[in-house]
Amino acid sequence: MDIYASDEEKAEEIKQWWRDNGRSVIAGIVIGAVAVFGGRYWLNHQQVQSENASIIYQQSTAYLSQNDADAAQAASQELMQNYASTPYAVFAAMQMAESAAKSGELSAAEDYLYWVIENAELNSHKELATLRLARLKFSQGDNSAALDMVASSESTAFRSLFAELEGDIKLAMGDKSAAYAAYQTAVLSLAAGEPRQRLLQMKMDDVASHEG
Structure with missing residues (x-):
């Protein structure tokens, strides 16, 4: 915009600029608002997911300590299916693999470890599962x-x-x-x-x- 234009020219230029760019500005404002509130929604959703997964993981651990393998497996499967993006799903799969191996259910133990390798987000979790799977193969x-x-x-x-x-x-x-x-x-x-x-x-x- 020309800062040396007359007041009338400035007013007309503003009107023309708004006609040309108004929709884009409004769209930008809308997108920005969606991003802000959408981001907040996403963060809230992630927090709820994490809290729910934490509760289910604690239940799974409690079931294992009570030697209730079926209930522990059900809780772990729920984590792996519905909360796979949380670390609690990985923790559950790892502890179920250990429990299965101790019980002689080696095929089930392998399945849990393969799941971690394929689904874990952190390389450290993948590597630990690979190490335990290699040990399991060696033991067989x-x-x-x-x-x-x-x-x-x-x-x-x-x-x-x-x-x-x-x-x-x-x-x-x-x-x-x-x-x-x-x-x-x-x-x-x-x-x-x-x-x-x-x-x-x-x-x-x-x-x-x-x-x-």
């Missing part, structure tokens, strides 16, 4: 599948645990040198003074004493 003698899962991991937080598991698998397969190297990696991935360092050193010493 499926060394190849377990090694594939170890190899697929890019985790830094669980690197030592993955390396230790690789060492255990390699040792079970009779490859002592590879087992020793994996245990070394596990030790080097630990922070100084961690308690697991002693256990890993014992494993390395045991492998070394039987090597050759």
Whole structure:
């Protein structure tokens, strides 16, 4: 707009500008209002979802402590189906996997862990589920599948645990040198003074004493 125009010209120019842009301005205001109130609605909805999921997760945990596996499973399934975007669904699936594994229901345990790998939003949850699934495969003698899962991991937080598991698998397969190297990696991935360092050193010493 020309700041040197006369008052009449300014008035006419304002009218013309409004005719040309009025609809866009109104639309922008409406969109802005929708965004503000829609954002508030979304936040409120997320909070309600999280609170409901928390309650159901606590119920699932209580059922497990009471050895009511069926009720715990029903609560966990509700979380996984209706509250999958919340971390409580992941927590429920992980604890159900642990419970199923302890009960010898290995197929069910695997299903829960696969669900976490496919649905968890945080990589740390995916990696932890992968680690536990690899351990489960190893416990069933499926060394190849377990090694594939170890190899697929890019985790830094669980690197030592993955390396230790690789060492255990390699040792079970009779490859002592590879087992020793994996245990070394596990030790080097630990922070100084961690308690697991002693256990890993014992494993390395045991492998070394039987090597050759």
